[in-house]
Amino acid sequence: MKLNKSTLALAVTLALLGACSPAEKASTASTETAAVSSVQNENEKISAFFEKAFMDQVELSPTSMTYLGIKKDYDKWEPMTDEQAAKTLELTKQQLEQLKSFNFEALDEQSQLSYQLFKQQAEQQIADDKWRLYNYPVNQMYGVHSMVASLLINQHQIADESDAKAYIARLNGVQQLFQQLMTQLDKRAELGIIPPKFVFPHVIGASQNLIKGAPFDAGADSTLLEDFRGKVDKLAIDDAAKQMLIKEAEVALVSSVKPAYEQLISYLTTLETKAGTDDGVWRFKDGAAFYNNALARTTTTTMTAEQIHDLGLAEVARIHQEMHEIMKKVGFKGDLQAFFSFMRDDPQFYYPNTAEGKAEYLAEATRVIDVMKSKLDELFLVKPKADLIVKAVEPFREQSAGKAFYEQPSMDGSRPGTYYANLYQMKGMPKYEMEALAYHEGIPGHHMQIAIAQELENVPKFRKFGGYTAYIEGWGLYTEMLPKEIGMYQDPYSDFGRLAMELWRACRLVVDTGIHAKKWTREEAISYLATNTPNAKSEVDNAIERYIVMPSQATAYKIGMIKIVELREKAKAALGDKFDIRAFHNVVLKNGAVPLDVLETLVDQYIASNKAA
Numbered sequence: 116m117k118l119n120k121s122t123l124a125l126a127v128t129l130a131l132l133g134a135c136s137p138a139e140k141a142s143t144a145s146t147e148t149a150a151v152s153s154v155q156n157e158n159e160k161i162s163a164f165f166e167k168a169f170m171d172q173v174e175l176s177p178t179s180m181t182y183l184g185i186k187k188d189y190d191k192w193e194p195m196t197d198e199q200a201a202k203t204l205e206l207t208k209q210q211l212e213q214l215k216s217f218n219f220e221a222l223d224e225q226s227q228l229s230y231q232l233f234k235q236q237a238e239q240q241i242a243d244d245k246w247r248l249y250n251y252p253v254n255q256m257y258g259v260h261s262m263v264a265s266l267l268i269n270q271h272q273i274a275d276e277s278d279a280k281a282y283i284a285r286l287n288g289v290q291q292l293f294q295q296l297m298t299q300l301d302k303r304a305e306l307g308i309i310p311p312k313f314v315f316p317h318v319i320g321a322s323q324n325l326i327k328g329a330p331f332d333a334g335a336d337s338t339l340l341e342d343f344r345g346k347v348d349k350l351a352i353d354d355a356a357k358q359m360l361i362k363e364a365e366v367a368l369v370s371s372v373k374p375a376y377e378q379l380i381s382y383l384t385t386l387e388t389k390a391g392t393d394d395g396v397w398r399f400k401d402g403a404a405f406y407n408n409a410l411a412r413t414t415t416t417t418m419t420a421e422q423i424h425d426l427g428l429a430e431v432a433r434i435h436q437e438m439h440e441i442m443k444k445v446g447f448k449g450d451l452q453a454f455f456s457f458m459r460d461d462p463q464f465y466y467p468n469t470a471e472g473k474a475e476y477l478a479e480a481t482r483v484i485d486v487m488k489s490k491l492d493e494l495f496l497v498k499p500k501a502d503l504i505v506k507a508v509e510p511f512r513e514q515s516a517g518k519a520f521y522e523q524p525s526m527d528g529s530r531p532g533t534y535y536a537n538l539y540q541m542k543g544m545p546k547y548e549m550e551a552l553a554y555h556e557g558i559p560g561h562h563m564q565i566a567i568a569q570e571l572e573n574v575p576k577f578r579k580f581g582g583y584t585a586y587i588e589g590w591g592l593y594t595e596m597l598p599k600e601i602g603m604y605q606d607p608y609s610d611f612g613r614l615a616m617e618l619w620r621a622c623r624l625v626v627d628t629g630i631h632a633k634k635w636t637r638e639e640a641i642s643y644l645a646t647n648t649p650n651a652k653s654e655v656d657n658a659i660e661r662y663i664v665m666p667s668q669a670t671a672y673k674i675g676m677i678k679i680v681e682l683r684e685k686a687k688a689a690l691g692d693k694f695d696i697r698a699f700h701n702v703v704l705k706n707g708a709v710p711l712d713v714l715e716t717l718v719d720q721y722i723a724s725n726k727a728a
Contacts, residue, residue: 157221164217165229165575168210172577175203178262181270183580184525189271190284195252195259195295204244211237228706229575232713236581239412248303249396249405251310252296253383254664255317259296260379261512263289264325264339268509269522272530273346279360282343286367290375297382304389311394313637313660315387317514319380324511326376330365338511340368394663395631406631409667414585414674415710420632423670427624430673431647434618441611455649458547458611468541473507476538476549481505483553484534493601494559496701499566502531503557513539517661518654519552521561524569526580532562543654547612550604551595555616560594561587568707578707584668586708589675592620596676615649619658620676622647623669626659631666678711679703682718689722698725 173179177188193199211234219230252259267286273279303309310318328337336344343364347357396402396409410420418426435451442454449457458464466472484503491498501524508516522533534557538544544552554560564587569579595613604610622644629635629643640659645652662669682703687694702721703714 157218158223158226161217161222161226161230162575164213165233165577168213168233169576169580171206171210172203175199175206178266181266182525184527184529186278186281189278190281190288192263192285192288192292195292195299200244200247204241207237207240211241225573225706228709228713229578232581232709233575233577235710236577243408243412246405246408248299248306248308249399250303251308251314251664252299252303253318254310254314255321256517256661256664258318258321259292260318260322260325260376263292264511265509267339268342269533270530273343273350275350276352276356276360279343279347279350279364282346283360283363283367286339286364287371290371290378293375293379297379300382300386304386306400308399309386309390311637311663312387312390312392313394314664315383315390317660319383319387320514321512322376322380322383326373330369331373337368338509339372340364392637394637395634396666397631397634403632406666410670413667413671415583415712416585416674418674420628423624423674424628424633426677427621427628427673430621431618431625434614434621435647438611438614438618441607441614444607452646458545458608458615458649459651464545464547464608466541466544466546472541473538476536476541476544477505477507479546480534480536480549480553480557483550484557487554487558487598487603490598490601490603491559491563494597494696494700495563495704496697497567497704499532499563500570501528501562501566503534503562503566504531505534505536505553505557508535508537508539513537517657518543519556521556521565523565526569532557532566534562540651540653542651543657545612547606547608548616549612550598550609551613551616554598554603555591555595559597560591563594564590564704564708567704571705571707574707581708583708583710584671585675585678585711586714587675588672589677589679589711590703592617592672592676593679596680617673617676618648619650620669620672623662624673627662627667627669630659630663637663675711678714682715686718686722690725693725693728 173183173185174187176193177191178193180187181189214230214234214237217230219227222230263285267282271278271282271285273282325338328334329340331337335341340361344361347360347364350357391398396406399405407420410423411417414423438451438454442449442451447454447457466476484505507513516535516537516539518537520535522535524530524532534553536544536552536556556562568574571579595616598604599610599613604613626635626640626643630637630640635643637659640662641655644650644655644659648655650658683696683699686699699718699721702717706717709717
């Protein structure tokens, strides 16, 4: 353990006690007891501060509370207003000032880390307020239009009548929320921050899908009514009460949800006429400064766009060489491009694009995760308590959603972690990538890291539920490689799939910086990704569109993975026979998500303490 100044002074004093007289010993012991009490008191005070600070921030956001499983303001949406943004910023400034009142030297090691992380996050949030409008509140990945349905379906649980009433209140609140959304879109448009033209058909189509079916028109229940009816049917109340709730929901859907989406669709149809085809953020005023800041926040490094671009090119070349080895192993005759075509087009690598094929995929992905669960003791000292389930992305958002993603458990553990697989087009979900994808999104990837972080004791909530993309996605990509080291990926095609997914992330370094710093067009980026990977054309198109609306995010994976592997090799070289992979993973996971430079400090401390032992 690293000793802070107060702990070190205490240790030295106690060592000298044996040379003192009884009276001196009693006096010194009394002084040191008071010092220990003071340290404990400061740690308790700052722990209380962190708890209150986290909850004060969360309570400004009803949607955040719902994601965490907290039912306060369960009937509300988070206001999308300048006043709300100002309130959040002012609270952050106040909390930063409060933090400075604590005696850093009197804190224990874990509290000092929390202090440093809280301070950095608050300072960055305040500094980044000038970029508050530099985003797209409607886009094909995470827009407000799809958040409404996603939150209600996946997060808004109905355990009793009051929960159902809160759901209906949220339906009735959609119109006001969308009015606020359109005001915010206007503010961005005035600055020239309009989503690229390709975004609009995705967003408009998804919005139209949500107001199809009963009670909007004849036929089967709409997406939201089906969800509400299914949840209410499970309540332990009489049928008359159930029917009354369902009727109220139908009225809310027709009188609030439908006009809200119709108004939004009309607004977006007009805004689309002002949209252009220059896709990178370089086109914004101060776009280069914004992108450099985004890279710094995403990677938690000082790497420039040029350095990240060059790293990507080098990694692509290395992985291509490893793929040639797989080609030799399976006896393929031809060049890498021909092998890519074979892997992309041969039917043996895909489940049928049918309900049965999709069910097979989900069953096999679940089996892969279950097998990996049985191997965890070889790699980890701690395992998550929360369960993990595998689900298909819902039909209303599958056409525009990403290939796969993870949704964390609720704070109280009542809702499990979820690995979502997008089965809209089975051609985009080859069998040979199934293992790596399941490891990344599920176990030992995101579920392992995020669920363990949420379950940590004596760690403040802002760290349990916070995140650093390079750490989180770096861990996910690292855990695609990790199972190979304990004998997984026995099928060489599956091992190719692992390399294909790593290659995909290496290409991201090239295309993200290409689009946003080097002024590549959407078509140039698509061409690079299609040429250098075996992935389906539809997947390539969706990916580039994702990187365009989420500048810098795609750079996190490879940079984070490279750092974790680098630190592991550093520990191995330093400790030799003393190195234990389980202990190393414990160091990486036991503090929750941290910036990469902080992770390096933690690993250095682990190395030093093991050397000393």
